[in-house]
Amino acid sequence: MLMADSTKRRELQVDLGERSYPILIGPGLLAEAGNLFREKGFPLKAPILLVADAAVEARYAPTLEASLRQAGYTVTRAVVPSGEQSKSLEMFDELITAALEAGLDRKSTVIALGGGVVGDLAGFVAASYMRGVRFVQVPTTILAHDSSVGGKVAVNHRLAKNIIGAFHQPEFVLYDLDTLKSLPMRDVRSGYSEVIKHGLIWDADFVNYCDERAERLLALDPDSLGHALYEGCKVKAIVVSRDERENDLRAILNLGHTIGHALEAVAGYGELLHGEAIAIGMVGSARLAEKFGYGADIAAETERLFRKFGLPVRIPGGYSTDAIMAAMMHDKKFSEGKMVFVVPKAIGEVEIRGDVPTEWVRSIVEGLKEENGV
Amino acid sequence: MLMADSTKRRELQVDLGERSYPILIGPGLLAEAGNLFREKGFPLKAPILLVADAAVEARYAPTLEASLRQAGYTVTRAVVPSGEQSKSLEMFDELITAALEAGLDRKSTVIALGGGVVGDLAGFVAASYMRGVRFVQVPTTILAHDSSVGGKVAVNHRLAKNIIGAFHQPEFVLYDLDTLKSLPMRDVRSGYSEVIKHGLIWDADFVNYCDERAERLLALDPDSLGHALYEGCKVKAIVVSRDERENDLRAILNLGHTIGHALEAVAGYGELLHGEAIAIGMVGSARLAEKFGYGADIAAETERLFRKFGLPVRIPGGYSTDAIMAAMMHDKKFSEGKMVFVVPKAIGEVEIRGDVPTEWVRSIVEGLKEENGV
Known part of the structure; x- marks a missing residue:
């Protein structure tokens, strides 16, 4: 680098x-x-x-x-x-x-x-x-x-x-x-979702940077934006250079994507922007972390950060839990009641877990639905 | 190997x-x-x-x-x-x-x-x-x-x-x-054209083998066939392993293909089998060798060998020289009156020449046409 x-x-x-x-x-x-x-x-x-x-x-x-x-x-x-x-x-x-x-x-x-x-x-x-x-x-x-x-x-x-x-x-x-500069604001926010994801999986300092500079980042201040793109690309480049053909490590880039892809599929592509869907997914993954005994602050911090960037942290009303679960099953990331998830151990550090009980995921999806008034 | x-x-x-x-x-x-x-x-x-x-x-x-x-x-x-x-x-x-x-x-x-x-x-x-x-x-x-x-x-x-x-x-x-065993005889002969090509570009001993065993090869005698496929694949494997992405050496595999592809294009694909078209093309390349001062026996030997395998060594009647030349030009293997050809220096050895005058090629194509009674 x-x-x-x-x-x-x-x-x-x-x-x-x-x-x-x-x-x-x-x-x-x-x-x-x-x-x-x-x-x-x-x-x-x-x-x-x-x-x-x-x-x-x-x-x-x-x-x-x-x-x-x-x-x-x-x-x-x-x-x-x-x-x-x-x-x-x-x-x-x-x-x-x-x-x-x-x-x-x-x-x-x-x-x-x-x-x-x-x-x-x-x-x-x-x-x-x-x-x-x-x-x-x-x-x-x-x-x-x-x-x-x-x-x-x-x-x-x-x-x-x-x-x-x-x-x-x-x-x-x-x-x-x-x-x-011509990007619609909603696309700006959605783009930062993947930027922040790269911090969440690899680099707590960069997460702090995004947190502290949120306003300037959203205003597309060139130096802050340039730095954020550089750091986001850098994390991905490190991961990809260690696992070009997606054999193992590269899977950590999927933080938030299992729930995120399911939401996109259920919504019909376009209704939720990709960055929005995975922001909700990352909040879900952070709640999984708590179930595995990692700090409850991970979920709170993740949620606070995405809110700061104006990103959704709840599943919009009207989405069926069964449909979301079915879409995840279709994604093939499961076997016999267990699912595979990228789970944060702390801000800036994740692990791949192949032992996530389907019921945990269902309960988290339920908990994230807006109509539950969370 | x-x-x-x-x-x-x-x-x-x-x-x-x-x-x-x-x-x-x-x-x-x-x-x-x-x-x-x-x-x-x-x-x-x-x-x-x-x-x-x-x-x-x-x-x-x-x-x-x-x-x-x-x-x-x-x-x-x-x-x-x-x-x-x-x-x-x-x-x-x-x-x-x-x-x-x-x-x-x-x-x-x-x-x-x-x-x-x-x-x-x-x-x-x-x-x-x-x-x-x-x-x-x-x-x-x-x-x-x-x-x-x-x-x-x-x-x-x-x-x-x-x-x-x-x-x-x-x-x-x-x-x-x-x-x-179920291959039509015409396809058997056509297949041996590429086998022999691998000998002509790389291995005079293997050309001798094909010459001596022609009858058994055409009868699909398993041991002779197995050996010929092995040797043919071996030559190609050596060339490809030295130049996987076709940067330089791999081009020698195109012996006979410049004229051959043009004949296929003019004929409408299928009228001439690929092996037939390149057999004619290889005779053409061997005649180019003579123009470059290499032995006249190369052309005679090449022709004799293909005849022995029942392969055509002349351009069928009715093909237009202009159309064949135009098809070669389309093939982009030319610049400013010069064309690129794989030219034999001897049986079993070739070189890539970028200085082949278009007129030489035209005269060879003319000379190969059946109606000229050669």
Whole structure:
């Protein structure tokens, strides 16, 4: 891990042997893309496909493209509609067609400009086109700090999310803080949910930082935001570099996700934002900690922190406990009355427990429901 | 490289670091699949998807499945129509659906039973399903000895062949010589074209072996066939292990393929079998050798050998030289009047030349056309 000594720009190295790559975080980076491509030796003759989310395309694609063209590159733009439904095999096929029509060759690059959806989709195009071409991520959401580390790319199948995919690491990630200014406030809050998660699983000091700087973080103060993205990415990078293919350690990144995914599934995707769902899930995991005999303050602290960031800490009214439990069972993280959960032992430290009684989970889900007046 | 000391069964290790795998060659292997899966520690609880080519499914799938079931595995069979048109994103989607419906998990295995088409298609399913599951190849053609080494898997796009794919190495390859007995004679001859190619690029002794044993090889004498598949796979394995991602050396495997692919494209795929097209292409490359000042005997020997195996050595009548040249240009292996070719320096030795004048190629193509009465 390397940190450039500058309040303006941070650089984090994700250590994955020959697949290592840097994450650049700072203001004004879009306009420097061309120089960066040159510095890193991307060949000028190889055409570039820029895959942009429709929500941010008009605002940011022109600057990015102008920078690349100025440096001598040929860029073709493809726009995909915002939202999870774009992560389909049909859209994948359309982008492969676009890549072919734009004349992309084996030395070409696919750029993802947008949030996690575009990153996953364009990343799978980069992983598969001619059996793999260069990939560059330009995240425009806070949440995408999570998906920009780890190389997981995928599209959905009508029967299952993220079922068709690959591990394909980017050449680098360009996190231009200016592009976050247009984020709706609800997405800002939701993004910080994953940021805080990285603190909760690994780094109590960083949790304190988020706590103390909450106001500045929510106001997108560049230095605080840059630091939070850097630290969030760093935790994920450490975990991923120790377990690239998700064999064991990487599972700790799923803190809050078992309940969170179930809530998303029951809600219909989109009703609850991902960060909102996992915030509730993390409160649930913290309550599990208490059942395992760890401090009751973990749940109280977790809840207080998420409230401070304006995130939900209760399951919205009208959700059926049975439906939530069924969705978790479908998630396959259980066997014979026991479920697998990432459980905090303290703020900043977790363990994976395979012995969580289903009844504990049910009672916690019940307890988290708003109608219970908690 | 390891060779078991048995005329009955041969084992070749493809050296790719942690992705290394064995190729087992011998009679009666289908019936031993279950034991092999157990020996190699494939988990019993993880369902298996068997993807079978319709041409061989009825004949060989039952034996393979019975062996796996006997060993305690759960197997679901998916049948795909024979032929290149099955290498589509639509068929890929159908197989992902089949995998989901069969309950495949991250520890599951996809088996390809058939030739190169099923290997490429099922291999890409294995590469992408849940970001990659185990893959086992059970080739039932001689030609597939080529695609069973190297891990290249892919489907086609309507605008380009093999454009959507991955590098995904199998856990092992099970080459049951008994399954080759049902091969049509034309496919036998075509398969030997790639076998001989591996001799021509790397091993003059093996070319002599093929020459001397031609009759027994064509009669599918098990020991001769087993040896030829072993040696053919070995050459490819050496080349691939030195250049897994096709950066340089691996290009020598394309001997005869520049002209060969162009002939296939002009013919419409299927009119000329792949092995037939590249046999003609290899004669063309050998004639290029003469132009570069290497022995004229290379072309004569190459031609004699392919004739001995009943393979075509001339471009069938009615093919337009312009169309063939255009197809090669499309192949991108050219720049400014020069083309890239794999050129033999002697039998068993090749070099990659980037300085092949387009006119030389055109004159050789002209000279190879049947109507010229050569």
